Amino acid sequence: MSAKAKKRKENTSAEPKVKITVKELKRQKVLLFWSAIIVIYGFIFYYLPLGGWVMAFQNYKPAKGLLHSEFVGLDKFKRLFSDETFLRVIRNTLAMGIINLVATFVMAILFAILLNEIRQRRTKKVIQTVSYLPHFLSWIIVTGILHDVLSGTGIVNEVLMNLHLIDKSIDFFAHPSYFWPIVAFANVWKETGWNAIIYLSAITAIDPSLYEAAAIDGAGRMKKILHVTLPGIKPTIIILLLMNVGNVLNAGFEIQYLLGNGLVQSVSQTIDIYVLKWGISQGDYSIGTAAGIFKSIVSIILIVIANQIAKRNGEERLY
Amino acid sequence: MKRKALVSLLLTAAMAASCLSGCGGSSSDSDSTPSSSDNVDAEDSKSEESEGNGGGVKEFTAFFAVPGSEINDDNEIQQIIAEKTGVKVKETWLTGQTAEEAIGTIIAGGDYPDFIEGDQGTSQLYDAGALVALDDYIDKYPNIKEFFTEQEWDSLRQEDGHIYWIPQFSNIYGQERECTHNDEAFWIQTRVLKWADYPEIRTMDEYFDLLERYQEANPTMEDGTENIPYTILCDDWRYFCLENAPQFLDGYPNDGSCIVDPNELKIIDYNTTPTAVKYFQKLNEEYKKGIIDTESFTQTYDEYISKLSTGRVLGMIDQWWDFAYTAGDAIKSAKLDQQGCSYVPLPITIDKDTKNQWHNSGGVVNTGTGLAITVSCDDVEGALQFVDDLLSQEIHDLRFWGVEGTDYQVNENGEYSRTEEMRTSCADTAYKAAHLCTYSYFPQWLGTSRDGVNAMKPDGQEEEFYDSVSDDVKECFDAYGVKTYVEMLGTSEAPGAWYPMWSYSNNLTADTDGGMAWTKMGEIKHEYLPKVVMAEDFDGAWNEYMEAYEKCNPQDFLAEMQTELDRRMKEAEKYK
Numbered sequence: 001m002s003a004k005a006k007k008r009k010e011n012t013s014a015e016p017k018v019k020i021t022v023k024e025l026k027r028q029k030v031l032l033f034w035s036a037i038i039v040i041y042g043f044i045f046y047y048l049p050l051g052g053w054v055m056a057f058q059n060y061k062p063a064k065g066l067l068h069s070e071f072v073g074l075d076k077f078k079r080l081f082s083d084e085t086f087l088r089v090i091r092n093t094l095a096m097g098i099i100n101l102v103a104t105f106v107m108a109i110l111f112a113i114l115l116n117e118i119r120q121r122r123t124k125k126v127i128q129t130v131s132y133l134p135h136f137l138s139w140i141i142v143t144g145i146l147h148d149v150l151s152g153t154g155i156v157n158e159v160l161m162n163l164h165l166i167d168k169s170i171d172f173f174a175h176p177s178y179f180w181p182i183v184a185f186a187n188v189w190k191e192t193g194w195n196a197i198i199y200l201s202a203i204t205a206i207d208p209s210l211y212e213a214a215a216i217d218g219a220g221r222m223k224k225i226l227h228v229t230l231p232g233i234k235p236t237i238i239i240l241l242l243m244n245v246g247n248v249l250n251a252g253f254e255i256q257y258l259l260g261n262g263l264v265q266s267v268s269q270t271i272d273i274y275v276l277k278w279g280i281s282q283g284d285y286s287i288g289t290a291a292g293i294f295k296s297i298v299s300i301i302l303i304v305i306a307n308q309i310a311k312r313n314g315e316e317r318l319y
Numbered sequence: 320m321k322r323k324a325l326v327s328l329l330l331t332a333a334m335a336a337s338c339l340s341g342c343g344g345s346s347s348d349s350d351s352t353p354s355s356s357d358n359v360d361a362e363d364s365k366s367e368e369s370e371g372n373g374g375g376v377k378e379f380t381a382f383f384a385v386p387g388s389e390i391n392d393d394n395e396i397q398q399i400i401a402e403k404t405g406v407k408v409k410e411t412w413l414t415g416q417t418a419e420e421a422i423g424t425i426i427a428g429g430d431y432p433d434f435i436e437g438d439q440g441t442s443q444l445y446d447a448g449a450l451v452a453l454d455d456y457i458d459k460y461p462n463i464k465e466f467f468t469e470q471e472w473d474s475l476r477q478e479d480g481h482i483y484w485i486p487q488f489s490n491i492y493g494q495e496r497e498c499t500h501n502d503e504a505f506w507i508q509t510r511v512l513k514w515a516d517y518p519e520i521r522t523m524d525e526y527f528d529l530l531e532r533y534q535e536a537n538p539t540m541e542d543g544t545e546n547i548p549y550t551i552l553c554d555d556w557r558y559f560c561l562e563n564a565p566q567f568l569d570g571y572p573n574d575g576s577c578i579v580d581p582n583e584l585k586i587i588d589y590n591t592t593p594t595a596v597k598y599f600q601k602l603n604e605e606y607k608k609g610i611i612d613t614e615s616f617t618q619t620y621d622e623y624i625s626k627l628s629t630g631r632v633l634g635m636i637d638q639w640w641d642f643a644y645t646a647g648d649a650i651k652s653a654k655l656d657q658q659g660c661s662y663v664p665l666p667i668t669i670d671k672d673t674k675n676q677w678h679n680s681g682g683v684v685n686t687g688t689g690l691a692i693t694v695s696c697d698d699v700e701g702a703l704q705f706v707d708d709l710l711s712q713e714i715h716d717l718r719f720w721g722v723e724g725t726d727y728q729v730n731e732n733g734e735y736s737r738t739e740e741m742r743t744s745c746a747d748t749a750y751k752a753a754h755l756c757t758y759s760y761f762p763q764w765l766g767t768s769r770d771g772v773n774a775m776k777p778d779g780q781e782e783e784f785y786d787s788v789s790d791d792v793k794e795c796f797d798a799y800g801v802k803t804y805v806e807m808l809g810t811s812e813a814p815g816a817w818y819p820m821w822s823y824s825n826n827l828t829a830d831t832d833g834g835m836a837w838t839k840m841g842e843i844k845h846e847y848l849p850k851v852v853m854a855e856d857f858d859g860a861w862n863e864y865m866e867a868y869e870k871c872n873p874q875d876f877l878a879e880m881q882t883e884l885d886r887r888m889k890e891a892e893k894y895k
Contacts, residue, residue: 171614
């Protein structure tokens with residue numbers, strides 16, 4: 001443990017203790033009132049729906065309801081894990097989640113740093129605005145564009161053909177091996193500008209005197225980026241990384257659902273699509289719920305592990 | 320300073336959190352589902368509002384889990400029907416989802432429209448207890464009662480002995496009048512046939528041979544657009560255009576999910592027959608020759624329709640209803656029919672000796688689905704009265720023929736016909752939305768009108784039908800000495816009492832082993848059939864496919880179909 005982290009630990013333990021008395025409660029009644037609203041809200045919208053998890057242990061039929069459906073214990077989970085498709089779906093979700101995480105994460109940081117190096121204010125603003133606009137497009141539009149661009153007569157094929165790099169148009173959506181890169185590319189294209197905003201704001205919070213000091217020490221641009229900018233935004237990076245790790249299993253639904261087809265379904269289907277297919281389409285709400293529970297639990301585990309690692313290395317962490 | 324840093328860090332974290340949950344890369348399933356039910360909910364509340372002030376017109380809501388086009392709110396014929404019956408129905412249709420997804424979402428929400436057509440999600444609605452039993456009401460409404468025979472009504476009874484839905488289609492009044500082949504076939508553009516001087520095409524080999532020869536002689540259209548000799552629609556549930564041809568090629572009718580041997584009354588799996596191997600091998604050969612569109616397996620339905628609409632595609636397998644009202648009409652309005660881009664069906668089987676059953680006469684009661692009334696409907700009797708009214712001749716004519724004098728004319732013999740102008744406007748999308756209102760997913764008749772002269776629908780009126788088809792189709796009909804699409808194929812007697820088996824398989828759920836197998840088979844076929852067609856080495860790919868196929872336990876599915884077949888035959892015995 002580094003000295004810095006130790007110091008912080010002492011800090012937290014040294015917080016003054018407030019005794020809970022009636023007087024103290026009265027004094028804070030407005031604060032308590034507002035907190036209560038938040039707690040109630042959270043309870044109703046985040047915890048109450050968890051009651052529906054019971055479904056996963058039942059053979060749930062909407063006609064019978066939660067109370068009268070037959071209990072089957074862990075049968076649904078057993079079926080889930082003996083289903084080859086589900087195992088493949090987990091693989092796809094993890095793979096796409098990790099690829100997306102790494103790609104969007106690295107690109108956003110890179111982009112933020114590059115943007116920060118632009119001296120001309122106006123150019124910088126224009127680029128920033130243009131780059132985060134795709135974020136506001138919905139996936140249905142993005143997939144529509146992708147479908148057109150990558151189709152047999154789309155611009156990508158046209159360009160490649162005119163450059164004589166290929167002599168027959170490539171059907172990008174017919175090859176399972178292209179699917180993950182296409183999804184990653186779409187994510188990067190859509191989210192890089194938006195994600196970079198946070199890093200940019202973190203960069204502007206860095207004390208300018210640090211840069212001056214570095215310059216006096218003879219650091220060039222690259223050295224400044226390496227030794228001032230990056231360490232400066234390190235806490236932000238770690239926090240965002242932690243939160244994103246918990247989101248790995250949310251690798252997406254719309255894009256895979258809209259871009260997928262029969263030929264690539266073995267690599268395109270994610271847990272969410274599986275839930276939709278078996279839970280909603282096939283009317284087996286129980287198996288859908290079971291798959292959903294699995295996803296939540298894995299996400300929680302991932303977040304705890306990542307947080308532990310961050311803690312051990314004395315970095316910023318979520319809790 | 321330190322505190323400031325901490326605060327800014329917290330703020331960053333909060334901002335990041337809001338970004339991530341709001342948009343980011345995360346899109347949980349909960350984001351996507353409610354949006355679809357939203358429009359249904361919206362319709363619901365709308366209906367309740369307008370009930371009070373509709374000037375005595377009661378408004379019902381309806382959701383049909385099939386794609387359809389919405390009509391304008393101030394649609395003229397809908398208004399006339401509303402005046403006559405006192406009821407108006409706001410219809411909504413499936414958009415961008417499968418029927419099961421839409422129905423599953425509605426069930427999960429628990430808020431139903433008054434009328435519902437669940438399509439493949441019908442059994443889910445039944446399981447959810449969302450539907451009102453209709454059998455106690457039916458006797459009170461003569462037109463509804465007349466719609467089916469006692470036997471047919473009984474065949475609609477579910478496990479609990481009640482009737483929940485009324486199949487809307489393929490019910491023939493009086494004499495059958497059918498000119499359009501509304502079903503699946505190998506279609507081909509008339510220009511190809513004309514070029515080859517209208518040859519007799521009976522087998523798949525002849526069909527593809529003709530396409531190859533034509534393509535070689537005419538690689539482009541008149542304006543220079545490259546032709547696509549053959550495309551295959553493979554989008555989601557519409558992949559029947561690829562997968563179920565083997566049953567037809569062997570001369571069986573469209574049982575959809577299996578073949579029924581009419582003599583032995585045994586279920587046969589058409590996926591593994593020698594004909595299936597031949598069919599896919601042929602497709603594989605044609606793919607390698609470049610005859611089959613390379614985008615076949617990745618195109619969406621919309622892309623497929625716009626491709627057909629350009630007139631570039633020479634031939635394909637499809638159901639008439641799947642392309643005619645969209646691409647077919649587009650070809651017409653772009654005047655591409657003058658170049659011979661209209662489609663006609665061909666009676667194709669695996670060899671010349673097999674008699675084709677692409678077209679069967681006789682109505683088919685699809686017992687698996689129909690118009691149902693949900694538990695959310697607060698006036699079941701009013702709703703049924705409306706259905707009853709829709710089946711009366713006056714309203715039925717209004718629905719399908721339109722307004723006399725505006726949409727059709729009557730001669731001294733009482734025969735209905737349309738002028739060229741009327742025909743053009745009735746095919747026009749904007750006019751359809753503003754003026755015509757067929758209530759197309761409510762029960763309706765085919766065959767002959769109660770006046771004994773006219774057909775129930777314009778496309779059944781022989782004269783009217785022949786006059787209404789494009790010139791290139793007329794020329795083609797004349798060359799083959801036929802008058803209708805149906806005659807192009809020749810018609811077959813209605814199959815046995817079991818028909819059609821798809822009304823059962825469509826409603827299978829993953830609850831049973833058979834249903835589980837059926838879903839998995841679908842998945843495997845979706846993935847492997849395109850691979851088989853595109854494969855360099857057909858035999859290897861086919862064996863791989865068969866291996867994966869066997870793993871789905873198709874025998875479970877077939878056994879369940881056999882049980883249903885036996886049940887249907889036993890049921891039919893009772894009425895002999």
